[in-house]
Amino acid sequence: MYEFRDRVEAGRKLGLALAGLRGKDVVVLGLPRGGVPVAAEVAKALDAPLDVIVVRKLGVPFQPEVAMGAIGEGGARVLDRRVVSVARVTEDDLRTVEARERALLESRLERYRQGRAPKDLTGRTAVIVDDGIATGSTARVACKVARQLGAARVILAVPVAPEQAMDSVPEADQVLSLISPRNFQAVGYYYRDFSPTSDEEVVHLLDAAARRGHRDRPGQVAGVDQDINIAVDGVSINGDLHLPEQCRAVVVFAHGSGSSRHSPRNRYVASVLQGAGLGTLLLDLLTPAEEVNRENVFDIPLLAGRLSAATRWLNGREDTAACRVGYFGASTGAGAALWAAAEPGAQVAAVVSRGGRPDLAGPRLAAVRAPTLLLVGGADTQVLALNRQAMDLMRAPVHLEIIPGATHLFEEPGTLGQVAALAREWFSRYLTPEAAAEGAPRVS
Structure with a gap:
């Protein structure tokens, strides 16, 4: 049974649940790609700036599917020292993997932001939004990265997450999910329309948010x-x-x-x-x-x-x-x-x-x-x-x-x-x- 028509409806409902943050010093951060349409509606509801938070997994060199850490922009990096030690990853190995993943991360950020500067998180509340979480691993890393980028408070907000995941994100000060089924299915199971979000859509949602912020400045005539x-x-x-x-x-x-x-x-x-x-x-x-x-x-x-x-x-x-x-x-x-x-x-x-x-x-x-x-x-x-x-x-x-x-x-x-x-x-x-x-x- 569907809970949400699509990501836009889910974002609007999530924005209502977060209404208490309106007027606070908040930045809404969408996890590309699917989290950005949800985050865009949350940002509108809170009258807050919208940005993306992009993370890249650092895979063990000889077994890339095994994560030994992750990186974010601004030099942010989190490592799982236990995996690094057990896999005997050297500093040279780590630098090589990080350089490759950081190049890909910067490329995605350049594509999404189109020359815009990232939102400054220093001392602010970062609301990290995705269209849902299954294991929560990516969301956990995103919360760590937001903290390293200066956020004073980190809130993870999603339309749907399994019940057991709600207590497994210690990196966030608060975790909010509109629905938390005990017998969780895949995230897309809870959406009537879960079609893929394109890079083009991410770019234009960010552009629209930037135009809205410009229009709302003092002295600007609103449409x-x-x-x-x-x-x-x-x-x-x-x-x-x-x-x-x-x-x-x-x-x-x-x-x-x-x-x-x-x-x-x-x-x-x-x-x-x-x-x-x-x-x-x-x-x-x-x-x-x-x-x-x-x-x-x-x-x-x-x-x-x-x-x-x-x-x-x-x-x-x-x-x-x-x-x-x-x-x-x-x-x-x-x-x-x-x-x-x-x-x-x-x-x-x-x-x-x-x-x-x-x-x-x-x-x-x-x-x-x-x-x-x-x-x-x-x-x-x-x-x-x-x-x-x-x-x-x-x-x-x-x-x-x-x-x-x-x-x-x-x-x-x-x-x-x-x-x-x-x-x-x-x-x-x-x-x-x-x-x-x-x-x-x-x-x-």
């Missing part, structure tokens, strides 16, 4: 980051709205079957679009009660109607009334996006489909006027064929981009990054006032 509710069809649908300063365009996300506004893949794409100065609205087109009925998930007219209602809601807000609107649809959400874009008078300036089912818009495809980009994985052969069939029915400018080697969810390394970059380019081209002034849309 909008808020949970919203839209009344439609006698129910209320939920969304996450992000608007930059001087917003000129908003991309509305229509999620696919079995997904939600918490989808880590769409949230990653949204963070890339936000980095380009675009507003985003991640929207649940169905209520939790409606999602139980699987027929609703494939009711394209219903989903499209909700999407159109959200667009009218944006048009009625003072801060978004003048914004151009684009749709980003995934799976069945792409069919809904194109159906809504085909409505008479629809003010939709661009559409992007990720692994989408544009064929579900059927005869409405010919009425779409918005420039449309179809992104499909090269290994997703059935969906690729359906996208090609849909293209034949469309009269709008349309381009099909095939991501080599990608499957339906774009879980292969680097493929989701390609999706995000292509979507950013498409929306930037067609949603900005400068692009609109150039005249007719261009298709690459």
Whole structure:
């Protein structure tokens, strides 16, 4: 039985449990990769800075799977002297292993931080966050490293950990787990969506946190980051709205079957679009009660109607009334996006489909006027064929981009990054006032 929809929901619940730390001198440290989406939500809840804490195991030279210690940044190192002695590891051996692992550690830190300085932990409370712990060995080392980097207090916080692990992390001043099952399964067992977190997602979560910290400085004009509710069809649908300063365009996300506004893949794409100065609205087109009925998930007219209602809601807000609107649809959400874009008078300036089912818009495809980009994985052969069939029915400018080697969810390394970059380019081209002034849309 799942306890968490995904890492985002787990992070939000963990943030609520740690609410007493809000306003304290706290730094939230995510363990890459999977711990960072959880940590990002905790940092938001605590209004605290976000960083990563990267550790590398030091393996015995002739038996690398056996750990003799670990290292962290800033020269931090912890050793298991018993293993070093029993394995008869010399100082030269130790230096060789550490040099190799430190080079890999610095490479990962450079990739994640993109030139940003690490957060200073001196005298502060370090909240170390992962998506769960099984043995706790990595978390123990991370706690030691945070202490060596100057943290006055170290808290280890995770959504799930086995009951026996709660008392086996003496390196932390406090250990918090939302659930601690006695009969523990693998960490992923407690998540409905436990898809891998990519390096690209880690980078953009850190970028978003850095932008939020910059915006919150005295004298800065804040944009909008808020949970919203839209009344439609006698129910209320939920969304996450992000608007930059001087917003000129908003991309509305229509999620696919079995997904939600918490989808880590769409949230990653949204963070890339936000980095380009675009507003985003991640929207649940169905209520939790409606999602139980699987027929609703494939009711394209219903989903499209909700999407159109959200667009009218944006048009009625003072801060978004003048914004151009684009749709980003995934799976069945792409069919809904194109159906809504085909409505008479629809003010939709661009559409992007990720692994989408544009064929579900059927005869409405010919009425779409918005420039449309179809992104499909090269290994997703059935969906690729359906996208090609849909293209034949469309009269709008349309381009099909095939991501080599990608499957339906774009879980292969680097493929989701390609999706995000292509979507950013498409929306930037067609949603900005400068692009609109150039005249007719261009298709690459």
